Amino acid sequence: xxxxxxxxxxxxxxxxxxxxxxxxxxxxxxxxxxxxxxxxxxxxxxxxxxxxxxxxxxxxxxxxxxxxxxxxxxxxxxxxxxxxxxxxxxxxxxxxxxxxxxxxxxxxxxxxxxxxxxxxxxxxxxxxxx
Numbered sequence: 001x002x003x004x005x006x007x008x009x010x011x012x013x014x015x016x017x018x019x020x021x022x023x024x025x026x027x028x029x030x031x032x033x034x035x036x037x038x039x040x041x042x043x044x045x046x047x048x049x050x051x052x053x054x055x056x057x058x059x060x061x062x063x064x065x066x067x068x069x070x071x072x073x074x075x076x077x078x079x080x081x082x083x084x085x086x087x088x089x090x091x092x093x094x095x096x097x098x099x100x101x102x103x104x105x106x107x108x109x110x111x112x113x114x115x116x117x118x119x120x121x122x123x124x125x126x127x128x129x130x
Contacts, residue, residue: 054096057082062103065094 057063061073063084071084074091083093 053102054099057096057099057102063099064101064103065098066100067098 057073057076059073059075062070063073063082064070065084069084069086069092071086071092073082074085075083077083077093080096081093082096082099083091085091
């Protein structure tokens with residue numbers, strides 16, 4: 001019986017090290033997958049959206065710079081710069097990378113058109129209820 005008890009730890013030692021090595025590799029793989037989906041992938045999506053936004057800047061777009069300056073795009077130059085009209089007499093040239101957000105005139109028109117349409121739909125529902 002002593003032989004049986006003393007041989008069990010010897011037999012389990014090599015299997016334990018192999019299993020722990022394999023589990024370590026699996027854990028590193030899982031950590032990498034989690035890291036990819038939580039950090040790398042969303043960052044790449046944001047970067048693509050930013051590039052798309054900056055490429056679509058046109059004359060007349062309302063923008064906000066990273067410094068907080070609000071203005072309207074007066075001209076888009078080839079060198080990656082934009083001339084922003086801040087006031088009637090003030091035009092400032094910025095690099096496209098200094099633009100934080102673009103507030104298009106088209107999107108503001110669409111949202112103002114949707115608001116009355118939603119109200120009229122709500123009014124019709126109230127009239128039908130009466």
